[in-house]
Amino acid sequence: DAGITQSPRYKITETGRQVTLMCHQTWSHSYMFWYRQDLGHGLRLIYYSAAADITDKGEVPDGYVVSRSKTENFPLTLESATRSQTSVYFCASTENRGYGYTFGSGTRLTVV
Amino acid sequence: LAKTTQPISMDSYEGQEVNITCSHNNIATNDYITWYQQFPSQGPRFIIQGYKTKVTNEVASLFIPADRKSSTLSLPRVSLSDTAVYYCLVGGNAGGTSYGKLTFGQGTILTVHP
Numbered sequence: 001d002a003g004i005t006q007s008p009r010y011k012i013t014e015t016g017r018q019v020t021l022m023c024h025q026t027w028s029h030s031y032m033f034w035y036r037q038d039l040g041h042g043l044r045l046i047y048y049s050a051a052a053d054i055t056d057k058g059e060v061p062d063g064y065v066v067s068r069s070k071t072e073n074f075p076l077t078l079e080s081a082t083r084s085q086t087s088v089y090f091c092a093s094t095e096n097r098g099y100g101y102t103f104g105s106g107t108r109l110t111v112v
Numbered sequence: 113l114a115k116t117t118q119p120i121s122m123d124s125y126e127g128q129e130v131n132i133t134c135s136h137n138n139i140a141t142n143d144y145i146t147w148y149q150q151f152p153s154q155g156p157r158f159i160i161q162g163y164k165t166k167v168t169n170e171v172a173s174l175f176i177p178a179d180r181k182s183s184t185l186s187l188p189r190v191s192l193s194d195t196a197v198y199y200c201l202v203g204g205n206a207g208g209t210s211y212g213k214l215t216f217g218q219g220t221i222l223t224v225h226p
Contacts, residue, residue, distance in 0.1 A: 035216070043156070043199075043216035059215070090155045100146055103155025 006091050006104035013081050013111055021076045021107045023091030031094045032074040033101065034058075034066065036087040043090065049074055081111045116200045121221040130187040132220050134200030137181050145176060145183045148199045150219070156199060160185070187222075195224045 004025040013019045023032065034046040035058075045058030047066040055066050063085060065077045074093075078085055088108050092101035117135040124130045136145070144163055148156035160167055162174040162183070173186040187194060197219040 042218050045215070092155070100148075100158030100161055101156075102158065106153070106155055 004091060004093055004102055004104045006089075006107050008107060009105065011107060011109045013109070015081060015083060015111055017081050019078045019081055019109070021078075021089055021091075021109070023074045023076070023104060025072055025074075025091075025093045025102075027093065027095065028071050029093035029095040029102075030071070032068065033092040034064075034074070034076045035090045035092065036060065036085075037090060037106075038087050046076065046089075078109075081109075083111050085109065086111045115215075116202055116217045118198075118200050118217060118220045120218065121223070123223050123225065124190055125225050126191055127189050130190050130194070130222060130224075132185045132187075132198055132200075132222070133182055134185070135182045136200070136202045139180050139202050143202050145174065145180075146201045147172070147174065147185045148201065148216075150197045150199065156216070159198075190222075190224045192224050192226065195222060197221050 007022045011019060030051050033048040035043045036046055037043045044060045046060055046064050047055055047058050049055045049068045052068050052071045055068055063078060063082065065079055066074065068074050074091060086109060088106050090106045091104040094101045122132060144161055146161040147159045149159050150156040160169055160172045160174045162176050164176050164180060167174045175184040175186065185198060199216050199219040201216060
């Protein structure tokens with residue numbers, strides 16, 4: 001099916017563990033983004049990518065790592081999860097610079 | 113980065129037209145204005161985007177005055193299913209380095225009553 005999918009939908013992990021959130025889009029969009037959404041903070045940009053092998057930091061990149069070896073995938077890794085990283089994570093993509101993003105359904109991550 | 117200011121919440125009734133205004137006083141010359149809608153437990157959904165004057169699509173209209181320091185999202189004849197959070201974003205400079213750093217504000221919680 002065409003679209004942008006995130007997995008897992010829900011994840012519980014322990015403090016200190018490494019966890020990877022997956023994002024896959026079928027349109028071959030050049031641009032991909034990771035946001036986190038927390039009550040009181042709205043959506044904040046973590047990392048973004050303009051193409052395969054090109055990534056850059058957003059507003060809140062500390063504690064996160066991204067890679068983009070293939071255009072369609074943009075995984076987000078929490079190297080050592082902390083409770084402050086409990087959040088809902090959204091991935092988005094777009095082809096046209098300046099045009100609207102398409103967001104995935106999100107991953108709800110809880111760090112205990 | 114241009115900051116946006118929107119009302120925190122708005123109430124309306126089914127069948128009415130809703131206008132949500134967003135202020136963005138320091139918008140840059142090449143910045144777009146984009147609006148998103150978000151339902152609980154879902155990702156934001158693109159509604160409409162404009163640069164100047166008026167843009168209309170099948171779900172909304174976007175009015176942008178000449179000075180571009182504000183914009184108004186107009187939802188005609190809202191229904192209960194339009195209850196959501198609406199975000200105004202400014203950025204997406206196609207020719208510059210600000211692309212990729214679009215900032216979502218707190219948004220406007222629109223509640224449509226029967």
